[in-house]
Amino acid sequence: MTGILAGLRIVEGSAFIAAPLGGMTLAQLGADVIRFDDIKGGLDNDRWPITQDGRSIYWAGLNKGKRSIAVDLRSPRGRELLSALITAPGEGAGIFTTNMPARGWLAYEALAKKRADLIALNIVGARDGSAHVDYTVNAITGFPLVTGPVDHDGPVNAVAPPWDLATAYAGAMAILAAERHRRLTGQGQRIVLPLQDMALAATSALGYIGEAVINQVDRPRFGNEIFGTFGRDFKTRDGRFVMICIFSDRHVDALAAAGGFAEAFRKVEATKGVDLKTDAGRWNARAELCALIEPWVAAHTAAEIRTALKPPKTAPMLGQHTDEILSGILGLPDHEIAKLHDDKVIGGPR
Amino acid sequence: MTGILAGLRIVEGSAFIAAPLGGMTLAQLGADVIRFDDIKGGLDNDRWPITQDGRSIYWAGLNKGKRSIAVDLRSPRGRELLSALITAPGEGAGIFTTNMPARGWLAYEALAKKRADLIALNIVGARDGSAHVDYTVNAITGFPLVTGPVDHDGPVNAVAPPWDLATAYAGAMAILAAERHRRLTGQGQRIVLPLQDMALAATSALGYIGEAVINQVDRPRFGNEIFGTFGRDFKTRDGRFVMICIFSDRHVDALAAAGGFAEAFRKVEATKGVDLKTDAGRWNARAELCALIEPWVAAHTAAEIRTALKPPKTAPMLGQHTDEILSGILGLPDHEIAKLHDDKVIGGPR
Numbered sequence: 001m002t003g004i005l006a007g008l009r010i011v012e013g014s015a016f017i018a019a020p021l022g023g024m025t026l027a028q029l030g031a032d033v034i035r036f037d038d039i040k041g042g043l044d045n046d047r048w049p050i051t052q053d054g055r056s057i058y059w060a061g062l063n064k065g066k067r068s069i070a071v072d073l074r075s076p077r078g079r080e081l082l083s084a085l086i087t088a089p090g091e092g093a094g095i096f097t098t099n100m101p102a103r104g105w106l107a108y109e110a111l112a113k114k115r116a117d118l119i120a121l122n123i124v125g126a127r128d129g130s131a132h133v134d135y136t137v138n139a140i141t142g143f144p145l146v147t148g149p150v151d152h153d154g155p156v157n158a159v160a161p162p163w164d165l166a167t168a169y170a171g172a173m174a175i176l177a178a179e180r181h182r183r184l185t186g187q188g189q190r191i192v193l194p195l196q197d198m199a200l201a202a203t204s205a206l207g208y209i210g211e212a213v214i215n216q217v218d219r220p221r222f223g224n225e226i227f228g229t230f231g232r233d234f235k236t237r238d239g240r241f242v243m244i245c246i247f248s249d250r251h252v253d254a255l256a257a258a259g260g261f262a263e264a265f266r267k268v269e270a271t272k273g274v275d276l277k278t279d280a281g282r283w284n285a286r287a288e289l290c291a292l293i294e295p296w297v298a299a300h301t302a303a304e305i306r307t308a309l310k311p312p313k314t315a316p317m318l319g320q321h322t323d324e325i326l327s328g329i330l331g332l333p334d335h336e337i338a339k340l341h342d343d344k345v346i347g348g349p350r
Numbered sequence: 351m352t353g354i355l356a357g358l359r360i361v362e363g364s365a366f367i368a369a370p371l372g373g374m375t376l377a378q379l380g381a382d383v384i385r386f387d388d389i390k391g392g393l394d395n396d397r398w399p400i401t402q403d404g405r406s407i408y409w410a411g412l413n414k415g416k417r418s419i420a421v422d423l424r425s426p427r428g429r430e431l432l433s434a435l436i437t438a439p440g441e442g443a444g445i446f447t448t449n450m451p452a453r454g455w456l457a458y459e460a461l462a463k464k465r466a467d468l469i470a471l472n473i474v475g476a477r478d479g480s481a482h483v484d485y486t487v488n489a490i491t492g493f494p495l496v497t498g499p500v501d502h503d504g505p506v507n508a509v510a511p512p513w514d515l516a517t518a519y520a521g522a523m524a525i526l527a528a529e530r531h532r533r534l535t536g537q538g539q540r541i542v543l544p545l546q547d548m549a550l551a552a553t554s555a556l557g558y559i560g561e562a563v564i565n566q567v568d569r570p571r572f573g574n575e576i577f578g579t580f581g582r583d584f585k586t587r588d589g590r591f592v593m594i595c596i597f598s599d600r601h602v603d604a605l606a607a608a609g610g611f612a613e614a615f616r617k618v619e620a621t622k623g624v625d626l627k628t629d630a631g632r633w634n635a636r637a638e639l640c641a642l643i644e645p646w647v648a649a650h651t652a653a654e655i656r657t658a659l660k661p662p663k664t665a666p667m668l669g670q671h672t673d674e675i676l677s678g679i680l681g682l683p684d685h686e687i688a689k690l691h692d693d694k695v696i697g698g699p700r
Contacts, residue, residue, distance in 0.1 A: 005527055025523070051565065060560060152498075157574040160512045170519040172519075204411060209411075242489075
C-alpha cells in the first residue's frame with residue numbers, strides 16, 4: 001500500500017486498543033508499521049470476539065495493514081534483534097510506539113544510545129505509571145454517573161471506548177508532530193501519553209470541568225437528552241427509535257414543516273417566553289417540545305419519519321409542478337393557468 | 351506559546367466539537383491557530399453551559415490558545431479578507447480547517463486559485479454531505495442499543511461524544527500528514543473527513559463489524575460488563591461504585607490476594623472447567639466471579655477496596671520486616687532468628 005505517509009517506518013510493541021489503533025491509522029495512510037509480539041502472542045492475541053476456529057476478530061480489526069514480527073521477548077538474542085529494528089537507520093525510521101511498560105531494554109534511554117534521534121511514543125495508563133484501561137479512566141471522569149436512563153441508580157459504562165479512541169488518534173498525531181520536529185531540527189524525543197490525561201483534557205475541553213468550577217453545579221443525569229439544546233430519542237409506531245436533534249434555525253423550521261408544528265411551536269414560545277431559534281430556548285422548552293414530538297413519532301413508522309424530515313429526491317410525475325412553476329416563477333394567475341390547461345397548452349395534474 | 355508545532359499557521363472556520371478541538375490541540379502544541387467567526391458569533395457562540403453573565407463555558411473550553419478574528423461573513427469585503435488570510439504566503443501557512451459547508455468563496459477550488467498548495471480539512475457529517483452530529487452518527491453505529499443496563503428497553507446515548515473526539519484528533523493528525531506531504535512534494539490537498547466514516551471505521555477496528563459478518567451474531571447488551579474478559583462495577587458498603595477489571599494473570603493473583611479468593615477461584619476453575627488466567631475463562635465464569643466479588647465489595651468501603659487492591663506504600667514500623675528479610679533473603683531458620691532477637695542483635699515485632 002502506498003499513501004501519504006509512505007517513507008515512514010514505525011515499530012510497534014502494543015496490546016489492546018489505543019496503541020494498535022493509532023499504528024493502524026498510520027499504516028492505512030501508507031506508513032510501514034511493524035508490530036512485534038512475543039513468539040507466543042501478546043496479551044490481546046486471543047481476545048474476544050473470536051472466530052469459530054479461535055482466531056481473534058478483535059486483533060484482526062486493530063492490526064490491518066501492518067507487518068508482524070514474532071520474537072521470544074525473553075531471549076537476549078530476540079531483544080537484540082528488536083532493539084536493532086527499532087533503532088535501524090533511515091530518515092523516516094527510528095520511530096517506536098508502545099503501550100507496554102517501556103523499561104529495561106525497551107526504555108528510551110537504552111534505545112537512544114543506539115539511535116540518538118529516536119522518537120518513542122509511550123502510551124501509559126496514568127502519569128504515575130499505574131495501569132488503567134478505558135473503563136477505569138472513564139470511571140474517574142465521572143461520565144458513567146451522568147450516562148444512561150434518568151431513573152437508573154449507578155454507573156453506566158460507555159461501550160464504544162471514548163478515551164482509547166481519542167488516545168489512538170492523538171498518539172498518531174503526536175508521532176507526526178515529533179517527526180516534523182525531527183525533520184526540522186534533527187532531534188528525537190520521548191512522548192509519554194497517559195490515557196487518564198487524555199480523558200481529563202477532553203473532559204475539560206467539553207466544558208464539564210469549567211462548569212463545575214465556575215458555576216459550582218454538579219451536572220445531573222439527563223438520559224438521552226443533549227444538554228443545552230434539543231435532542232432526544234423517540235420511539236416510532238413500528239418499535240424503532242429515531243434521534244431527533246435541533247442545532248440551528250433551519251432545523252426548527254424543517255421539524256415544524258415535517259410535523260405540522262409551526263402553530264404549536266409559536267404557542268410554546270408564547271407560553272414559555274422562549275425563542276426556539278436559540279439553544280437556550282429549546283433547552284428550556286424541551287418538555288413542551290417532547291410533548292409535541294412524541295405522539296407524532298409514535299403515530300408513524302421510522303421510514304415515514306425519515307421521509308418527512310429528509311424528503312427523498314425522486315423524479316417528478318410528468319408535469320407535476322406545471323402549475324406551481326407558472327404561478328411561482330412567472331406569476332400567472334389561477335384563471336390563466338386553468339385556461340392554458342383547457343387549451344391543452346400545458347399538462348399535468350390540475 | 352511556543353511548542354513543537356511552532357511555525358504552523360492554521361485558519362479555522364468551525365463550530366461544535368470536532369473541528370475546534372482538533373484546532374485547539376494543534377494550538378496547544380504550538381501552532382498559530384486563528385479561528386474566524388461571523389461578527390455576531392458562530393452557531394456555538396452561546397452554547398451551554400454558560401456562566402451567570404452568559405458567556406459560553408463550552409466555547410471557552412474548545413478554543414483555548416487560539417486567536418480569534420470576527421468578520422461579517424456576508425460582506426464581500428469580509429470574505430475577501432478571510433480568503434486572503436487563508437491563502438496568505440508562508441511555508442507553514444496555507445492550512446484551512448472547517449466543519450462548515452465549504453462552498454462558494456470557501457470552496458477548495460476557489461481558495462486554491464489564490465494558493466495552489468493549500469491544505470484544507472473539511473469535516474463533514476456524512477460522505478454525501480448530509481448533516482450529522484455525534485448523537486445521530488452514534489445512532490447509526492448501533493452502540494446505543496448495546497449500551498446501558500441489560501434490562502433497559504431502548505437506546506442509551508454516550509454522553510462523552512466518542513466520534514467527535516476521534517474525529518478531532520484524527521483531523522489534527524490528517525493536517526500534519528498533509529503538511530509533511532507538502533513539505534516533501536510541494537503539493538497541497540483537500541481532505542474530507544466525514545464524522546460518520548470515522549465512527550464506522552472505528553466500529554470496524556473494534557471488531558464489531560467483523561463479529562457480525564463472520565460469526566453472524568448480533569452482540570447483545572452486556573450492561574457494564576467488559577465483553578470477552580472480566581470487568582464490571584460493584585457497589586461498596588458506603589454506596590460508591592468501583593470498577594474491577596482483570597486483564598492479565600497478575601490481576602487475577604492481585605484480586606485473589608486482596609479478597610482472599612485463591613481457594614474460591616480454584617473451585618470456580620474446577621466446577622466450570624475454565625482457566626481464569628485466560629480472557630475466555632474469565633468471561634465464561636463471570637457470573638461465578640461476580641458472586642464472589644459482590645459480597646466482598648458490599649462489605650467494604652470504597653477506600654478499603656482501594657487499599658486492598660492497591661496497597662499504599664507507607665513507611666514501615668522500625669524493624670517491621672526484620673524476620674521476613676532474614677528468613678526470605680538470607681534463609682535463616684526460625685530458631686536462629688529467635689536467638690538473634692534474644693541476643694538483642696536484631697529488633698522488630700516477633
